Amino acid sequence: MLSILPRVLGCCLLLVSAGAVAVEARDDRGVLVKLAAPAERVASISTFGADVLLALDIKPAAVTRFGPFTQADYLADGLTGVPVIGSRSQVNMELLSQVDPDLILAIRRYTEMDSERFDEIAAYAALNLVSLDDSLRAVTLAGELLGKPEQAMALNNRFLQRLDQYERKAPGGLTAALLVTGAEAPFIYYDHFLTAELLERLGVENLGGALEQADQGLPLGYRMRLEDLLRQDPDVIFLFASNKERAFTHNPVWPYLSAVREGRVYEVGQHWKEAAGPIARDLVLQEMAHRLYPQLFDMPSLPEHLRSRPYH
């Protein structure tokens, strides 16, 4: 009798797994990603994957580096002990294989050329992760493939509700520039870049302007002439993280900018550059609203090292 018990248990397990619901979702290439069961071991190539997984209470199986940092600082303890498998543009395939994921959530523009190799390791979903629409779609896809579509939809709905609420409350009438790089000429983001889109939704004109024809949302922006920056003279400047001293802020033109004279230049965290994840985009929206309209919006609760700060 006792010898039969393990067989019975085995059969039960088999029946349970056979009954597991297959999931599928179409990624940004238009490829239908199919899984026999919701993914449990997910490797994240880009910060988005780690962000959405933690937002859905799943610990990533592996993550890539976060800009100059090993891991995304704003995701804090959620990534403790999670193996790092290289950068988003250079994934260490051996490390990725060792992790043995069942799903790879990857940023498309850095990984699509290696899609066949990724597919050999696990189901591979390629995501654009540039615009707000990309972000909403990617969260939905992740929810489907993780077997948590309702939770993912709730994340999107909560964010959109907050965005609507902020949009109604924001008085507008400002101009702003999102600048990055340590070089002599700053790089400015186009309107379709998620963070710039949030600016627009808060009634702020993004000086980067619109891109007429984008392919997968690229290019994200361009090197702006300092002459143009001076002529357009933004009310607020957000400086994205850079591990170099920003040479363009030492140009004699810099002190003439209204944002500089009014003390409205802010250094922001690395998550502003990769804000497609549900946690990051929410933090960015709240902090951006506070910096633009400090009397109307409170600063979100953030650890000191993640907070934007005035740039001098």
Next chain:
Amino acid sequence: MKFKIAAGVLAIALMLLLSLMLGAQVLMPLDLWQILLGQGDRVQIIVLWELRLPRTLIALLVGAALATAGGVMQGVTRNPLAAPDLTGVVAGSACMVVILSTLFSMDAGWYPLAGISGGLLIGGLTFALAWKNGLMPIRVVLAGVAMSSVCVAVMTGLLVFSGAEAGELFFWLAGGLSGRGWQQLNSVLWWAIAPLLLVLLLSRHYRLLLLDDAIGRSLGANVSAWRLGFMVLAVVMTAATVIVAGPVGFVGLVVPHITRRFLSAQSLFWLPMNALLGALLLLAADVLARMPPVVQEIPLGVMTALLGGPWLLSLIRSGMGRSV
């Protein structure tokens, strides 16, 4: 002779005017005049004094220095293909800056010294590798290409591992004057001006080096010492241009050949005329670089390569390096 120099000066003056006028917004001569009188629009005043004027001066300085360095290298080695970019000096300077920037995150104040030491090291190695009973042009070019390839490989490796910085370094390696101002001019002014002036002042000795070594020695010149001295000055000048503008190719190669079409290299005015033409060419390239119909400027190095590449091909086809 006077006519040629006057024409050169006039061309520079015209190009300088164009450089001050053209940019994101066109400033008409009347606007410039009002700005000079301190009456112009506030933004126009800042644009002219803080952006276009220093940028124009840097372009003139970089062009003059590169052309002089090329002229010196071609003259003292008696090699028509010797130029800062073909002898590995530009790549050596750029490589050292990339190494310091990526591996050591050193302050930009060290870049001139780093660039000069990198240029001296790679330039020296190039000439040492090329030396075989004299400096044959093809050997210099081949050794220069080999050394430049090593430098490019090192830079590529560092770019691959530099993560977020790669884009910035890539932009810098394309060469350009976008966003350069008084600070960049100050940082390299003396590194470029001092050797440039020294070369111009010592042009009598330079002309001696153009002669056969035996003739030079019979005239009492220490040929080897002068040759070394001029080469060091050329490397220092080149490195200074790399620091401020990134690697800008072909100016040092092409301009001396253009100058020889106007003047004999033995002319007392050859080096100043060469510097003048170099300044003119680079300023013209920079004005073109900032005038594309798109929002972003074309890198200056791309512009000079587009102008200089066909010239190099025509040099090769015309048998300029036939001694090779």
